[in-house]
Amino acid sequence: MSKQGVNPDELSQPFWDAANNNKLMIQNCITCDRLQHPPESECRDCENGELEWKEMSGKGKIYNYVVVYDCPVRMLQEDQPFNVAVVMLDEDPGIQMYSHLPGVPADEVPVGANVEVIFEKLPNGQNVPEWKISN
Amino acid sequence: MATENAPQSMYRSEEGLGIWEHRGKVAAVGIGHSPTERRWDGSRDTSVGALSILALRKAMEDAGVTPDQVDGLVITPVTTTGAFWPEEDPLPWDVIKSYNQTDDPLDGIAKLSAEWLLKNMPELTNVKYTQYGPTCMSNALNVASQAVGDGLTNVCLVLKAWHNLPGRYYQSGPNAHDAIQGTSAIRTLWGAPACSGTALQFAEYCRKYGKTHDMMAPFMINSRRNGLMMPEGYWYQHRPEELTAEDYEYARWIAKPANLFDNDIPIMMAGAYLFATSERAKDMKQKPVYILNHASSEAIPRSLTPSLDEVEAETASTARKIYEGAGITAADLSFENMYDGFPQFHQFHIEGLGYRGIKFGEALDFYQTDISIEGPNPVSPSGGNIGAGRSRVWLHTDSIQQIQGRAGARAVTGVKPEIAVSGGPMPLGGNYTVWSATPD
Numbered sequence A: 001m002s003k004q005g006v007n008p009d010e011l012s013q014p015f016w017d018a019a020n021n022n023k024l025m026i027q028n029c030i031t032c033d034r035l036q037h038p039p040e041s042e043c044r045d046c047e048n049g050e051l052e053w054k055e056m057s058g059k060g061k062i063y064n065y066v067v068v069y070d071c072p073v074r075m076l077q078e079d080q081p082f083n084v085a086v087v088m089l090d091e092d093p094g095i096q097m098y099s100h101l102p103g104v105p106a107d108e109v110p111v112g113a114n115v116e117v118i119f120e121k122l123p124n125g126q127n128v129p130e131w132k133i134s135n
Numbered sequence B: 001m002a003t004e005n006a007p008q009s010m011y012r013s014e015e016g017l018g019i020w021e022h023r024g025k026v027a028a029v030g031i032g033h034s035p036t037e038r039r040w041d042g043s044r045d046t047s048v049g050a051l052s053i054l055a056l057r058k059a060m061e062d063a064g065v066t067p068d069q070v071d072g073l074v075i076t077p078v079t080t081t082g083a084f085w086p087e088e089d090p091l092p093w094d095v096i097k098s099y100n101q102t103d104d105p106l107d108g109i110a111k112l113s114a115e116w117l118l119k120n121m122p123e124l125t126n127v128k129y130t131q132y133g134p135t136c137m138s139n140a141l142n143v144a145s146q147a148v149g150d151g152l153t154n155v156c157l158v159l160k161a162w163h164n165l166p167g168r169y170y171q172s173g174p175n176a177h178d179a180i181q182g183t184s185a186i187r188t189l190w191g192a193p194a195c196s197g198t199a200l201q202f203a204e205y206c207r208k209y210g211k212t213h214d215m216m217a218p219f220m221i222n223s224r225r226n227g228l229m230m231p232e233g234y235w236y237q238h239r240p241e242e243l244t245a246e247d248y249e250y251a252r253w254i255a256k257p258a259n260l261f262d263n264d265i266p267i268m269m270a271g272a273y274l275f276a277t278s279e280r281a282k283d284m285k286q287k288p289v290y291i292l293n294h295a296s297s298e299a300i301p302r303s304l305t306p307s308l309d310e311v312e313a314e315t316a317s318t319a320r321k322i323y324e325g326a327g328i329t330a331a332d333l334s335f336e337n338m339y340d341g342f343p344q345f346h347q348f349h350i351e352g353l354g355y356r357g358i359k360f361g362e363a364l365d366f367y368q369t370d371i372s373i374e375g376p377n378p379v380s381p382s383g384g385n386i387g388a389g390r391s392r393v394w395l396h397t398d399s400i401q402q403i404q405g406r407a408g409a410r411a412v413t414g415v416k417p418e419i420a421v422s423g424g425p426m427p428l429g430g431n432y433t434v435w436s437a438t439p440d
């Protein structure tokens, strides 16, 4: 898939740095012991808790998907149609991540299947977490 | 001081607030619409600013109110969801300079401030209160209702306008770049179109309840039919074509299970209303439509996209707020005009309301029954964004017109139009108004 490059900003830097080390890290409020994704500048629940970055197992399940035929992102248009799946993390099914599910044909997505994280290199050298069906 | 977004305290976003303190004391009277266009042609008289001025003047005229009697103006300053002025494009200075400008050259072209309107409507000599209701007419209506009730304004214009530019929606800006910023990339890197969030919820809904995409067809056909009886609307004015089940089912996919018709068409338009205290409204030219309540949903999803569980919990909560503040139940609704642009969430809104007793998972079966304006269970008599184009205004215009007896060919005939609810946009994050023929 011809994804765009990613330039990490201050808020997301730890997430993208972890990906470059082949790790999946998600923001966590220590006070609430609650994950949040995408990251925010404060905990959405308690607003003043101390935030940390927590390493995930990289295991999840396919929760849902759409098949994209008309994509607003120019670089991805040559890959149409393609899957955009929503993965929920085993650590907390409330935490979602998108995936193109590399290798899974369009519209043949096994909802409920176990997946594990892989890392894909973007055109500007940044790694991004992606997902593959577990054996 | 520049106009600001309404403070949080103006919204009724919690359950348990009881009857709205201004129930029946605020009324909508006048309606004003500009013509619609698919895109801006670059001329002065069709700019979003020009359309807005036209709609506001029509709303005053419709109510029989002179401009000097207006003392409030509540508008939505954003005039698009995806047609932003491309950074590299030259500004249309001939049009910009033909109006009285603010500091922002795109004011009146690709956005709208209350200050721009007041500079270019010199007849509004007594406006002392201006406020923004962000995003939608639904939001601006809540703000105007509360402002009139609170006595901040007695005769208030409310406006929402839309511009649309040449080129495809959403395809300029970061979507055309080779690299994007890291936090937004967590949502946008996978290229899911705008309808994807709703399509995901619809997919989960179909799996959970055993429903199929083609079951939406009667709703889509009904919406187009109603929209083709909305003379203010885009499809009526420019493309008077009925929609068939085949048209709908065989349309190309955008993000399956959402196809072309599961997306509303972006247009240019402006819609305005004149609100007043019920006391002032009595002497105006049109029959007052009383506001029994306004309510808001401010829920945000836990992660990237709302789950069906989150959607159902929130629409149920929103309905409780709507009914509680108005002092009504679902049985009191003559009809419903909940938002439909995306149509695949209309069923969430009406299931949350329990419209005609339907429960979660039942709306698509309900769509297979008589949902026409002639029947006992009218669904979206305005035709909504699907039947009239992307404005998020028709639902309110229709609710007011039905109750005033001014809905023309669209008039509901299977029920007496007495109490209605309209609003949106999203199941998580919306604003709602309860309209009534009588103040009590």
Ligand SMILES: [Zn+2]
Binding pocket: A029, A030, A031, A032, A033, A034, A043, A044, A045, A046, A047, A048, A049
């Ligand atoms: Zn916290």
